[in-house]
Amino acid sequence: MKLYYAPGACSLASHIALREAGLDFEAVKVEGRAQKTAGGEDYLKVTPKGYVPALRLDDGSVLTEGTAILPFIADQNPAARLAPAAGTLERYRLHEWLGYINSEMHKNFGAFFAPGSTDEQKSAARTTLGKRFDFVQESMEGRSFLLGEDFSVADAYLFTVLGWCAYVGIDLGQWPGLKAYHSRIAGRPCVVAALKAEGLLK
Numbered sequence: 773m774k775l776y777y778a779p780g781a782c783s784l785a786s787h788i789a790l791r792e793a794g795l796d797f798e799a800v801k802v803e804g805r806a807q808k809t810a811g812g813e814d815y816l817k818v819t820p821k822g823y824v825p826a827l828r829l830d831d832g833s834v835l836t837e838g839t840a841i842l843p844f845i846a847d848q849n850p851a852a853r854l855a856p857a858a859g860t861l862e863r864y865r866l867h868e869w870l871g872y873i874n875s876e877m878h879k880n881f882g883a884f885f886a887p888g889s890t891d892e893q894k895s896a897a898r899t900t901l902g903k904r905f906d907f908v909q910e911s912m913e914g915r916s917f918l919l920g921e922d923f924s925v926a927d928a929y930l931f932t933v934l935g936w937c938a939y940v941g942i943d944l945g946q947w948p949g950l951k952a953y954h955s956r957i958a959g960r961p962c963v964v965a966a967l968k969a970e971g972l973l974k
């Protein structure tokens with residue numbers, strides 16, 4: 773498999789998941805503006821969507837959208853326990869979290885990264901994200917990870933999104949539970965390895 777990624781972007785979640793699942797893969801860096809891979813491949817030919825992540829499977833087909841890629845990776849190695857079994861209510865809880873992180877958290881960071889966003893848009897995004905963080909912190913009271921005591925692919929995604937706070941001037945310390953959660957996940961060997969491979973950690 774090949775994971776197309778940009779350092780520190782939402783593709784980091786899939787990168788972490790691949791390592792946690794113990795799968796064989798190649799990480800291919802995409803230069804966002806040029807839409808080229810580090811090897812000179814035209815990224816728009818990999819996916820016309822032009823954004824990361826994309827996962828090229830061994831049969832040559834390409835899967836996009838983090839919310840599809842993450843459970844796919846988990847299902848390649850059920851023994852790694854990165855997702856509850858299909859058909860169980862817990863599995864739908866995983867999708868509930870993936871949807872929440874994607875549309876209610878990830879997309880609200882857009883105001884900080886999109887060129888031309890106004891201060892008003894950024895301020896509104898900060899307020900909305902604060903409410904989302906409150907909700908996640910309350911939901912995780914008494915549990916180590918989003919689904920309970922097992923690290924899942926949803927935690928890889930939440931870890932990635934929370935990591936953006938440091939770049940956009942949101943002090944995660946306002947949510948001590950989330951800060952502790954983020955630090956705990958940052959210490960996982962597969963997370964350290966993914967951050968190093970993306971050039972985000974020495």
Ligand SMILES: N[C@@H](CCC(=O)N[C@@H](CS)C(=O)NCC(=O)O)C(=O)O
Pocket residue numbers: 778781782783804822823824825836837838839874
């Ligand atoms: N709907 C996609 C969105 C992915 C996305 O937002 N990717 C960003 C990085 S976090 C990106 O590649 N942006 C560059 C671009 O849109 O050109 C998903 O959830 O996987």
